Amino acid sequence: VIHHWDTDGISSAAILAEALKDVPVQNFTPPIGEYAVAESEISERGRFKSIIIADLCLPRENILKIKETTKAELTVFDHHVQEDIPDIAHINPAHLGRRRGDWPSTTWVLHKFLSLKLCLPTVLGLIGDMEEKVKETEMFHDVQRYMDEGGLTFEDLLTLTELIDSNYRVSDRSGVEEAVRELLKHWNDPKSLMRKEKWRRNVEELKAEIDAQLNPPWKDENGVLIHRMSSKYNIISKVARKLAWEGVERKLVIVVNDDPTGRKSRIYIRGKHLEPHKLVGFARSHGYSAGGKIGVVGVVLPKGEVEAFISEAVRLVRVK
């Protein structure tokens, strides 16, 4: 199972491993931040009859290359919008043109597709991807029931998604892969998972780093705030969220993280009604890797091109 490094991806891998417990299953996440997998790395781990890609939008060429190299059967479980690929089984209701809101997580796709009894990983995937917004979905009845039966609060589960996500936020790739085994070991036992010392230390470290990186200076003009920082951790969305809310909501928050060891920067743009298409299209036309959803756009580009991109981005967003 090749899976995304976030809680939904980790939980989806755990659900698949549990469903397939009669056969040996290995789980694998790409290098954190890279939406591609080197085929050689898969081959090094063994020979596989079947490969499942979960909650991870790999490029078409990458998927075809994996299939060609490994000769395995390939199946994709996802809820992101993706293109059709010949000879690849694609279990993705979003892709069938249904309303995206109906499928808030890959764990929910698996839950429905495999007709499972509601379990902790399914709930964690929903909360990991949706956070507070999950309360507005129809699945929240199920989440509520799960919490009532286990004597859990929403905050408990939100905290647990933070703990699980801490692995990728500190760029601990093997920690991400190990988290799948932890979910399997403590199936439906969130209290034990919440005590995991390593994850708790990660969260503490991340909190301190976020506070440190929140320090000014930043540029705040006409409701647009621009903050540039340099952290080795994946905290850009956390920093953006904190800056978006300071009593009043800012129209647009742009956070830039310059990779402390490389030549790339990551830009994260957050705005309440931000439409991603124009910005993502503009970024891709420059050859940058970019993605987004309503309210959020992320771009990776060379450090030296950050300033030019931001001034154009602000202009594009304003022209509405």
Ligand SMILES: [Mn+2]
């Ligand atoms: Mn997801």
